[in-house]
Amino acid sequence: SKLKGKGFKKALSRDEVRLIENLDESRYPHLQEAKHLFVFSYYTRGMNYYDIMKLTWDRIDNDKIIYTRSKTKGRFTVKILQPIQNILDYYKELNTNTNFVFPILLNEGMTPIQIENRKAKKLKRFNSDLKKIAEIIGIDKPLTSYVARHSFATNLKQLGVSTDIISQSM
Numbered sequence: 001s002k003l004k005g006k007g008f009k010k011a012l013s014r015d016e017v018r019l020i021e022n023l024d025e026s027r028y029p030h031l032q033e034a035k036h037l038f039v040f041s042y043y044t045r046g047m048n049y050y051d052i053m054k055l056t057w058d059r060i061d062n063d064k065i066i067y068t069r070s071k072t073k074g075r076f077t078v079k080i081l082q083p084i085q086n087i088l089d090y091y092k093e094l095n096t097n098t099n100f101v102f103p104i105l106l107n108e109g110m111t112p113i114q115i116e117n118r119k120a121k122k123l124k125r126f127n128s129d130l131k132k133i134a135e136i137i138g139i140d141k142p143l144t145s146y147v148a149r150h151s152f153a154t155n156l157k158q159l160g161v162s163t164d165i166i167s168q169s170m
Contacts, residue, residue: 010147011154012139017042019137021083028136034129036087037102038148044078046149049123056099060088 012020021039025032041047047055050070059067065078080088088101096103104122105115127144134143141147157163 010142010144010150012141012143012147012151014155014158016137016139016141017151017155019139020133023133023137028133031129031133031136033103034126034133036090037126037145038130038133039083040087041145041148042152043081043084045076046152047078048149049126049145050119052102053100053104053119053122055101057092057101058099060101 017039020035023031023035025035028035037049037052041049041052044052044065047067048069048071051067054070055065055067059065060080063080065080065084066076067078068075078084091101091103094103096106098106098108100108105118110118123145130143130145130147133139134141156165
């Protein structure tokens with residue numbers, strides 16, 4: 001539609017992603033979870049929020065994360081790079097008494113409606129915190145949970161990776 005316009009570029013450059021990675025958690029402890037989730041998503045080939053929320057420890061196998069994407073039912077294996085390992089180590093120490101990696105879903109017996117309500121609440125907070133992170137580090141682009149996925153793909157494209165390979169990886 002002509003009315004929609006071109007919109008904003010959603011992808012961050014690799015340097016902008018590094019600014020998020022380097023955000024000082026000791027200065028901004030209230031933004032730590034948002035930073036972790038964004039970096040985790042970026043390094044897991046743009047894993048979406050719902051799949052991060054549902055990720056369980058039994059999906060982590062040594063140096064890999066193996067999961068089925070909720071939206072497409074595609075099966076993915078992601079190599080655990082050091083930034084991912086650091087985040088996993090942090091959440092392993094938290095020991096939330098559930099099998100979920102991230103403290104988004106607080107127990108395993110939630111109904112679908114409870115899961116959806118919790119997802120909506122936490123996703124809203126995540127996106128709000130990402131906007132605060134963007135302001136702190138000087139990124140003048142809208143920053144949302146989806147930007148990690150889009151940035152991963154765009155950064156690969158800028159490195160000359162073929163669109164077919166990028167599509168398969170996501």
